[in-house]
Amino acid sequence: MVGNIIELTDLTKKYGSFTAVDNLNLTIREGEVFGLLGPNGAGKTTTILMMLGLTEPTSGSVKVCDINSTTNPIEVKRRVGYLPENVGFYDNLTGLQNLLFTARLNRLSGKDATARAEQLLDKVGLSKASGKETGKYSRGMLQRLGLADLLIKNPDVIILDEPTLGIDPTGVKELLELIVSMSKEQGLTVLFCSHHLHQVQQVCDRVGLFVSGKLLAEGDIQSLSKSLFTSSPYIIEAGVSKPVTAATDSSENEYSVEWISEVLRHIQGITNVYNKNGIFHIECSHDLSSDIAKAVITAGACLNYLNKKEYGLDDIYYRYFEGGEGHE
């Protein structure tokens, strides 16, 4: 039985006349990796702060693990690990000492704390640097130490606020793999906040699009793209050229859009065809790649390249902003 681990109901936070979070309703199920996506200043961090009881909502309620975060933040903080944006450590202490401090704040005894801290440092690959002062750590190491730091309390939910900020691509990949493997291993619920779409796409089960305090859409990436691109959720990219023997001139090597439209005329479900950089883009309502390939081959042309392109978060994101601007 999978229950809801985070429930936000009509959550609103106002700073004076500015509304940071506007009537937010969101539920996150146990054990899933949820990505909260939005540009800077969308209210992501404010939402997290309200989940942890670090700031009070103007109205609405937050429930984490069935506990109200506003009235009982201590219980919530016992179950939720939070990695803030730009996490900082005490520079004059070593990585291990920093972890031990957090562990003892979570009422672990000295012995348990040491055992757990060493185990976690090993897991995040910092066991060699555990005796080094954190002032000398690199950004990626700090972020990994932050991960160990939030896991030390053995949480049910972990909230990561822009965890990949300022890390090089390989570091990002490692960190994300670490997060996902750990969450699967321990059955953690992960709330992942970011404006990096690709990263979220790689790891999240579901995403929520969050723009200027409002949740525009939520769901897995496929259903999101379906709901957005109702007319043409698929794009087939096809590179078609004339057979070598037929053509002598290179300029006549390519077919025109009219030609391919004619070829594909009989296939149901094609909504639009256009040429982009010498490759035909065929928008269609469902997966038609095999039909298209068959039609092109039967027409006697060479099919050099065929690619089924699904919409990524980038496209979803931009489409939303276009839509958003269009409404205003």
Next chain:
Amino acid sequence: MNNPGKNPQSFKERSDAGINRFFSRFSVLKRVKKDDEIVHPFWVIVFKEISDHVRSWRFIILIAIIALTCFGSMYTALTTIGKSVKVNDPEGAFLFLKLFTTSDGTLPSFFVFVGFLGPLLGISLGFDTVNSEQNKGTLSRILSQPIHRDYLINAKFMAALIVISVLLFVLGFLVIGLGLITIGIPPTPEEFWRIIFFIMLSILYVAFWLNLAILFSVVFHQPATSALSCIAVWLFLTVFYNLIVSLIAKAIEPSALANPYQVFHYEKIIMTLLRILPSELFSDATTTLLMPSVRSLGPLTMEQIYGAIPGPIPLGQSLMLVWPQITGLIAATILCFVLSYVSFMKREIRSR
């Protein structure tokens, strides 16, 4: 035959057991010793803060300054103490207290030094309490742990207070010890208690400045701003406020022919203006505690002095005399703490 040298093992065991018994009275210390016990998060923060303070360069430099000046003033006190006792001095019986109050004019005495450097100590321990945590990005991490928010600020205050107390008690006892060695006359119980009360008063005074610094550290986001504001307040209160009061005093000074009531009221107004100052409260209180012959802190009429035999008053009476000063200092300290507490609790904690 009971020979302690014969069986050293059992003697050591016994003394160890004694030490353990002694420490077990302090549950906190006991918990530190055992590794498998759970320490309350409040004390975890306190211990961390104390170790941070003690290891910081800032603190080491301050200790060096304070210790040097105190020993300098002790030295002058010791060299001039012989001349300071006069035949008919009502404080002749309180030779030991003179260690803290005598000076030959080149260096101020011990208690003046404490009054001067104490604020600096309080400010330096407190000015970056909250804002440095915020700037390091550790504040939101610590507060997302399952602790109450006020633990942090309370524990930090507690840690600095413990450090200050230990420092001042050590200095006070060092002065007593050195005095014992050099002049060879032990302090009477009354003198001892007067010194203890003086040290506690100094702790209270430093705690006031510490709380002011903590307040600024909550209000200002940059540690440099908060340090400068603290020092500005300190300078204003120690230097400029006195100047302003003396200006006012000149302006409202009654003529030489004014009747005694007018003079009395004038004196009272000036006194009241000065007693807004924590430093004035502190110096009033310490003077009374360390010089038992002081019997009033306000103006006295001729009738009150007439027929009085100059002589020391008992400790209880001295304490009664300075009770308003002590209350005022405590009130100022609590006010600063409450202000910083409230603004910290209402603050939204963001990372950096």
